[in-house]
Amino acid sequence: MSIPDPYCNDSSVDEHQLRNPRSSEAGMFQQIMRHVQQRVQRRVQRRVQRRVQSRMQSRMQSRMQSPMPRPLKRGVQLSAGILLLASVTPSFAVEPDSDWSEVLEEARGQTVYFNAWGGSDRINGYLGWVGKQLKADYGVTLEHVKVADIAEVVGQLEAARLVGRNEDGNVDLMWINGENFASLKRAGLLWGSFADNLPNARLLKDSASMQFDFSVAVDGLESPWGGAQLVFIHDTDTVPEPPRSAQALLEFVRNDGRFAYPAPPAFHGTTFIKQLLIELLTDSDAQAALSLPVEEADLAAITAPLWAYLDELHPLLRGSGKSWPTSGEMTRQLLDDGELDIAISFNPNEASAAVRGGQLPESVRTYVFDNGTIGNTHFVSIPWNASASAGAMVVADFLISPEAQARKADPEFWGEPTVLDLQRLDDEERALFDAVDLGVWALPIGAGKILPEPHSSWAQALEAAWLERYGQ
Amino acid sequence: MSVTSRWGQRVLALCLIGLFLLPVILGLGGTLLPAVGLTPELAPGNGFARILADPRFLPALTFSVFTGIVSTVLILAMTLLTLVCVHGTRWWSWMSALMPPVLAVPHAALAIGLIFLLAPSGELVRLISPALSGWERPPQSWVVPDSVGWSLIIGLVIKETPFLLLAAVSQLSALNVSASLRIGRTLGYAPARCWSRLILPRLYPRIRLTLMIILAFNLTVVDMAILLGPGNPPTLAVLLMSLVNDPGSRAAASAGAVLLGVLVAVCFFGMMAVECVVARVAARRRQSGERGHGMKLFRRLGMGAVVMILIASMSSLLLLLIWSFTRRWRFPDALPSQWTLANWTSRGDMLLQPAMTTLGIAVTVTVLSLLAAIIWLEFERRAIVPRLDGIWFVPLLIPQVSLLFGWQAVALWAGIDGQWWSVVYTHWLYTLPYVILILAVAWRELAPQWGHAAQVLGAGYWRVLWHIRLPLLRRPLCQASAVAVAVSVAQYLPTLLMGAGRHSTLATELVTSFGGVDRRVIAALAVLQSLLPLMAFVLALIYPVWRHARVARETAPSPIRALDR
Amino acid sequence: MHALCVRDLSLQLPNGKWLVQNLSFTVEPGQVLALMGPSGCGKSSLLSWLTGTIDAKLCASGEVWLGPRELTCLPAEKRRLGLMLQQDYLFPHMSVGDNLRFGLRGGSREERDQRVSQTLAEASLAGMENRDPATLSGGQRARVSLIRTLLSDPCALLLDEPFSGLDATLREQIRQFTWSSAKQLPVVLVTHDEADIPPQADILNLGDAS
Secondary structure, three states: OOOOOOOOEEEEHHHHHHHOOOOOHHHHHHHHHHHHHHHHHHHHHHHHHHHHHHHHHHHHHHHHOOOOHHHHHHHHHHHHHHHOOOOOOOOOOOOOOHHHHHHHHHHOOEEEEEEOOOOOOHHHHHEEEEEEEHHHHHOOOEEEEEEEHHHHHHHHHHHHHHOOOOOOOOOOEEEEOHHHHHHHHHHEEEEOHHHOOOHHHHHHHHHHHHHHHOOOOOOOOEEEEEEEEEEEEEEEOOOOOOOOHHHHHHHHHOOOHHHHHHHHOOHHHHHHHHHHHHHHHHHHHHHHOOOHHHHHHOOOHHHHHHHHHHHHHHHOOOOOOOOOOOOOOHHHHHHHHOOOOOOOOOOOOOHHHHHHHHOOOOOEEEEEOOEEEEEEEEEEEEOOOOOOOOHHHHHHHHHHHHHHHHHHHOOOOOOOOEEHHHHHOOHHHHHHHHOOOOOOOOOOOOOOOEEOOOOOOHHHHHHHHHHHHHHH | OOOHHHHHHHHHHHHHHHHHHHHHHHHHHHHHHHHHHOOOOOOOOOOHHHHHHOHHHHHHHEEEEHHHHHHHHHHHHHHHHHHHHHHHOOHHHHHHHHHHHHOOOHHHHHHHHHHHHHOOHHHHHHHOOOOOOOOOOOOOOOOOOOOHHHHHHHHHHHHHHHHHHHHHHHHHHHHHHHHHHHHHHHHOOOOOHHHHHHHHHHHHHHHHHHHHHHHHHHOOOHHHHHHHOOOOOHHHHHHHHHHOOOOOHHHHHHHHHHHHHHHHHHHHHHHHHHHHHHHHHHHHOOOOOOOOOOOOHHHHHHHHHHHHHHHHHHHHHHHHHHHHHHEEEEOOOOOOOOOOOHHHOOOOOHHHHHHHHHHHHHHHOOOOOOHHHHHHHHHHHOOOOOOOEEEHHHHHOOOHHHHHHHHHHHHHHHHHOOOHHHHHHHHHHHHHHHHHHHHHHHHHHHHHHHHHHHOOOOOOOOHHHHHHHHHHHHHHHHHHHHHHHHHHHHOHHHHHHHHOOOOOOOOHHHHHHHOOOOOOHHHHHHHHHHHHHHHHHOOOOOOOOHHOOOOOOOOOOOHHHHHHH | OEEEEEEEEEEEEEOEEEEEEEEEEEEOOEEEEEEEOOOOOHHHHHHHHHOOOOOOOEEEEEEEOOEEEOOOOOOHHHEEEEEOOOOOOOOOOHHHHHHHHHHOHHHHHHHHHHHHHHHHOOOOOOOOOOOOOOOHHHHHHHHHHHHHHHHOOEEEEEEEEOOOOOOHHHHHHHHHHHHHOOOOEEEEOOOHHHHHHHOOEEEHHHHHHH
């Protein structure tokens, strides 16, 4: 990974000059003026370029596709705009590869709308803390737009592209990975290769899952935020020996074990199905097919054992395969209520956080299947029409700062494994991570083998097939 | 009044009604056009073909029809039963006092409270376990929400029965019930027969419109169906909601919304057909001269029904309150083993921010609705505009989904989605009908002589309005404000669709985060959501009394007043 | 003080029936004109037309003058005609004092307060400023209502059966109070009861007039 040194570029010239006691005052003044001129020129050029581009695009689109006569449409738009006091379009200046100081300067005072899954109060609380830090340190206001499923945001962006809203978008930063990233990348709805430009990017782990998101090349279009693995939580008081494979799980529910998984397309449900698929495939050719786009595989043949398994499993589930938990968090609550024996989580440390928060009994433990479970990295990314891309970059950078990552790793606040390479941190920063106590309830470190995600296209295909079979 | 100012006022009135109908017309257009494939830039493809081909469509439709119709029939039955059995007993005043607060509890909060109450690990089972039931762990014989829809039906019945009941009660005074009962009974008819033959036939036409609103609501509700309906398949409205934000399926969602509108219309016709048949049968039976018997058992049944509704909603609220102060509460304890304030204190931001947004929107919407209603009713009183009662019902009779999908598309296309004003505007659309309909009654009943008496004392129009007319209508104005707050606080779909997720209110927060977020925090959110309208209702009760207390300062002037001078 | 003068008044119901046709009369200051006639003959409508608060559905034509001032096109609040109705219409959300002050024109706060308490005292209602009108007796209410009208400084007084809601003993008392208060104003009195009519009054029977 090539990491440009953010402190070694032309924007630091003025600082350097200002600090240099030997440069004559006149010389210094000229230097600064020249620098400012250049910067202004560049900004204006870019702005004009963008405006023209987007205007042409939208004009062409409306000419080709508008179903309504243009004057009429303009009239309605105008009146609707006047009616509801439409806001003014802000300006664009920063590019994905802009100097970091320029980014910081532009970000100050911006409001960043961060569309992120809002289904966990711990994560929401963590983002609240992030907002406070950003406000204090960078003058950036973070608005967490809580979404139930980030796929909705993908839809929103596609809709915005269709109506030609190429600037002043509603979304500045979003929490994505997998198929959502793949479809945004395919549609060209991402802003640009900004991730490697973030100063803190040099602290990241060298891991395959950060270069390839569900087998799709990341190309700096998204910046890593956290790592996760599919884990199971059980209560040792009721289930001393939990099932450690797909077959054992089936045996477990046959013997009146209480189990249910969230219905796909809920994220935990989809991941659980992928896990079962990987585990039920004995054939190595078939396993290899999972890392390729689903179009290139014989879906029916590969998934046949999965459906056979689920046909048998579903009638034995809580809710008899007709009423489903809506999320992984819900399975954890049902575990605490005693309605389930096993909860599904995508965070190896969730049980620790939950026990400390009074949401699970102290007798719970976290485990994974013997052959390992699916793990991946999740990211944040900036859409092409973001209103506050500079602010979004600052947020993305702060999210991978040692300070933010260490707090995120603490089960007290969130408890998710970090994406930073601890070897690359200085002692003081590493101490932040050493202070984190995971507790006995979390997945012991190094306990579970991490399996790679299937290619991003599989998720949607599996969800569709699942819905067709069981969604009626 | 000069001719020009009269014209100016006509134009203003026209603007007002235009502002009210604009989202309705644009919204319906915005739903219809994508559905038939006329807006390829927004929603490519033939929506009807797509939605009809969706394997989930038919099951979802059946499910909507089942829950919608069964719940509406139950609501009507419960209401009539309550009227017949409880009216005139000593329970009546007690019950009518409890109804408005129950009505004020928002749908989402009530639904969540019901889940806490009815689930296998819910409070009902906890109360009887393990001592009475022998259950050491939650039973596995049912789940909430269930897959047939009974949870949703229960929720709808509990939420909507008070609504219909209040609508019926407000009509009873015009029907002179006690006289009808006296006449009927002196003719030898049992009280239940008096009701069914003398009063209900006259009452029904007066509550028909409310019943239609309830039917439309039950068939198309989204927030309650997300929380209480099964997810697989969901009801049609919920299914459409999951499709609308994906441009690839927007055409299908729009077509589905059109079909949902058609379904509601068909159900209206069905309702009228059933009405005709029942009316004919009832008319024949009225001639039979049968007097009927006593109604002890019947009355107990009716009492039981209404008491159950009240207990269920009250205990749901109480459960929310308990959960919001819980640290640890395991099955089968009847009460939490550890209590805490942390759910309220440590998650302050999470509670405060949506609460403030909700309050801000609700207050603005209330003020705007009152303003619009006062302007309109004053115009109507001065015969500048005709009475247009029917128009205000329009947004309530069209399924929210059918209207708002299109309105959102229009907003998206005009670039006004996600703005605070567009959320307020859409809330206003749903609040104004209630405000106008509540105020219209009082406005028309207020004798014009009050205004004349003030006018001949030399007071001009504005002085009469501000010092006489509005203070005399203080009580209905307060009631209308409380209802407006309650309606706005409960709005889920308008906030979600028009706010583009940027304006999270307690309603959207509750529905999107239920299941994911800590149950105890959810409970706190739900308590807050119920508290806002409840407080509005309490204020609406107290304020007029307090104001009047200031008038009745008795003979001796108070020292404060003396200083004042 | 000026005379109240009505010229060529015609009132027509929406169904085309004439209530009054081409009626003219003049009431001099200090004079009482009693309007009598069967119910529904248009007595009250005539008063409403005089005060400018007539129902828009009625067709009316004619002129009303108060001395040199034409009132016909003025809004009710500018006509300065005092009106008393059978019901007293004391504003229930205001205290007695506030009710009186509502009609009072001009003056500083102290002057207004003083005028109110003085007038109340003259009507043997001293110290009642802060009472809730709902706590007053029928006679007290009638007096407050009349005082309120007089405090608004009317140029003529229109009375629409103002005594009919009172019991017999009170009625005589209030009649006295009214006639002594009205003094120099032109008065139009609508009544059913001949006993209401003071001896010097002119009587106009509307049944005859049409």
